[in-house]
Amino acid sequence: MVVPSGKRRSEYVDLSLDEVREVQPTAPYKVPRISGQRFGQDTSFVPLSQASQVSLGEDEDDAGAADLIQGSQEGEDSSDTTQLHYGDLMTKIVGVRYYRGQATIGEHVVLKREPHNQYDRNAIRVDNVMGAQVGHIPRNMAAKLASYMDNRLLVVEGILTGVIGAYDCPVALKLFGPRDLERREALKRKMESDRLPLSHLKQAERQEKKKQKEREQAMKEAAKRARTGQLLGAANKLGYSNLSEPLAEEAVGEESLEELISQSSTFNPREIGQVAESFGLKESDLENMPMADSPPSLSTTLLPYQRQGLAWMISNENPQLPGSGANDVVQLWKRQGNKFINIATNFSTATPPPLASGGILADDMGLGKTIQIISLILSNSQPKTKESSRVTLIVAPVGVMSNWRNQIQDHTNPEHSPRVLIYHGTGKKEAANLNQYDVVVTSYGALAMEYKPDTKVTPEKGLFSLQWRRIVLDEGHTIRNPRSKGAIAACSLRADSRWTLTGTPIINTLKDLYSQIRFLKLTGGLEDLAVFNSVLIRPLMSDDPDSRLLLQALMSTICLRRRKDMSFVNLRLPPITSRVFRVNFHPHEQEKYEMFQAEAKGMLMDLKNKDKTSITYSHVLEVILRLRQVCNHWALAKNRLDKLAAILDKHQVVPLIPENIKALQDVLQIRIESQETCPICLDTLETPVITACAHAFDRGCIEQVIDRQHKCPMCRAEIKDNTTLVSPAAEMGEDADNVQADPDNPSSKIEALIKILTAQGQAQGTKTVVFSQWTSFLNLVEPHLQRAGIEFTRIDGKMTSLARDNSTHRFSTDPNCTVLLASLSVCSVGLNLVAANQAILADSWWAPAIEDQAVDRVYRLGQKRETSVWRLVMEDSIEDRVLAIQEQKRKLMLAAFREKASKKFDDRATRVADLETLLT
Structure with a gap:
């Protein structure tokens, strides 16, 4: 990956947010990104309002713009793995006799621009994956490539094709460019004039044309078959007047549960999860893992698979270098003679490499990751060095910090219970006494707040004052954005061992895994995003079989994942049934929905046609938001x-x-x-x-920009x-929003919700959690629960941590409180809601993992009752199409570990395409 390493000058173009959004999936230039290691460097924004207007000019006035990019790839190019492979350029690295950087044949190397090199302003240096300079690209070749790198037109990755000689070393440079057709054509013309290779691009274009013809033919046939049905459907809707008044509420009679079930269809998001993910170890291998004894101070009996997890974690906190066996690989390192070689990057060294202590405990949600960590703390508390403390730091979402303290108290013998500090609010008064506790629990926000990137002196108090025995990131996928301040702060903490707990190590793409690798301090090169993309993500997207084996080796080393449906886990959980309950709009709701849908389609068409005079991306987002809100209640759509x-x-x-x-x-x-x-x-x-x-x-991103410019x-x-x-x-x-609505005129979705809650035939003592992402919708539901005589409580983000704890306690202990109204954003992490045996998802959006996590608060270890999940979906609406997108994202999360990351469903690259899908 190619980036400048110092200040440089550039032109700016004043793009609106909407213009930037439109070009982001394919643009070869991006705004800066936050750096975890290189805050002192500067870069700037590259211009180009159109691909055909390639400007290589420079502007002295903006030379001070900040380089906020982590690692060696300081542009969005570094993580835009959806780019096309344009061609390979065979050249060499020269000047190798002047540098000490080691590199071997087949090794990945990193290219960096040096625009302020006193000998050559086009200079391109070449580093090995550990950051040591190997040499530089020949002057004539650098002169040809420099402008492409400076303007982020190409991403360049290097692989050594021969051994380092006395004066030079052969290298293959892989050139990656934008996928967008307009930008591609402009860049292709420029590359042809500069005689740069385009063989891979031309081959890809031939394949694209062939697939396009096939799609067009299929669409013609589908349109022909559907034309009659569409005309009939349109005729049926001609009788609607414009925005008629809401209908008066009809009496909601009590229907039987059997009748409601007969009106629904089954929907099991877990079916796809039954495909064995290639997390490195097969189910038979997981079943035969060794077990550790439960620590004496633990009062709860560990299940067999939890004892296996404890043994694995103890072993991973004390990793051993690989032996001389051919198949002995530890954290991607293998021994070859007197050298150690990283099988991912081919970097070799005679010095024994440092090994990461810790890993990812990625057990399915509800399998007891918390108690396994508690067991590890009790089993292995002694510091590894003289400088270390014996204290374990747990970083968790605010809503579950107290749960950690309660779980530690509940599962340990009182005379041996660890001293626990909640380092939040008033607990921060103990900032100077953290080493007097056994466990410190804090939040991601508190961690980010204390992080001072420019401080070189170790603080005397606070989270960065100690060398922790271990750090545990609960809901570790929180740091999946490597540029967020929380992720940077977590990586900057000092610790003997590092753990992340997450049932979803991947939310959207394999890039989510990169932050975990960097946090764990894995060595060998993958801790650099440029190398991670080059070695792992790009090959996986190209369906390279070697990259799948590499991912398997990586995950078997650092990640342990067991699923609820694995036979040896034997949770004996009761059955769970997921149903989609489709609801028909009232006529007045249908008219409002169709009005917003027509408006959204028109806006999206204008946006795609680049009509920026009146329509912006924000307008399209808002009208689609209103579409979704009309599905819940028309009063939300403002x-x-x-x-x-x-x-x-x-x-x-x-x-x-x-x-x-x-x-x-x-x-x-x-x-x-x-x-x-x-x-x-x-x-x-x-x-x-x-x-x-x-x-x-x-906030963390823009604050870094403000500090510098x-x-x-x-x-x-x-x-x-x-x-x-x-x-x-x-x-x-x-x-x-303080939404007002006539309580005598509920929406059709609220009527369906009340029908389920009051259905005859519900199991005795049924308790239900109603999830919605809109607290204003929960406000609208409340009066209808009261009218139906249903006692309820509530959890949302506006409540204090204590108030949430009180609501959870009442719901769990009060037999008369049968419904919990829950904000999806708060209840998707950490909470234990096994008191419920029924969940209702009132609305849906892109990321299925968040909804799955919420449901797993109910269906988890400790659940004794048969569980039902209802998803309310408005018939023939945007919600139907959201389900289709969610299914693809579930497939992506597993495909990332089984085969390759799907280009089609990359979250950023298909944002506008997803919106278009929702409206068709």
């Missing part, structure tokens, strides 16, 4: 952008008066509810904020300091 848009027409930056702050928060809420990504790190908005110029970012990276508007950033109106980014 226009929240028009007023702010009028203000922004007059001012590039709006004055931060209370009225405008509320409008900005409305725009931010749309971004959050639509699960949009940060335009800097291109990952989930974990701590979302919005600027006065109406651009939304992850005080300009919005989207529109170049001035940002004075961090105090001008506007946070969401409510915690967790949940909607803060």
